[in-house]
Amino acid sequence: MTNDLGGTLKREYEGGATIADLAHQHGLTYYRTRTLLLATGVTLRQEGPRTPTAPLGMVNAYEGGATIHEVAATFGCSYGVTRRMLLAANVTLRPKGQRL
Structure with missing residues (x-):
């Protein structure tokens, strides 16, 4: 059984x-x-809340030169959530304080 x-x-x-x-x-x-x-060999899923998908325009705003803090303020998210969304979207983050 x-x-x-x-x-x-x-x-x-x-x-x-x-x-x-x-x-x-x-x-x-x-x-x-x-x-x-x-x-049974199952790979368990991540526990807890999942990072939401980056909203349309977030990646472009960051890659266009905005800082994570600026992107967070624009999209109404915290710094941490914004950073996780960008990482989940495979964005390479710049060193802190660096702009394009």
Whole structure:
């Protein structure tokens, strides 16, 4: 039964379900669900909130010479979120304080 359950958990997890959702649905603990998923070879997704995609124009603003602080203010984001969005968009960041 564990193999069948592991396969079911794997399919549901790869379909987008969270570990917490699966544990609740199948009457398992979070830890047991995670252990079963790992035993099936699943690569676990990142925990916690994901960095949102950079809004249209953010990358161009930075690559056009604006600082991260300026881009953050323009798009209404914090410095940290703006930096993470730029990195997620594969932007090479300039050294601090350097403009184009």
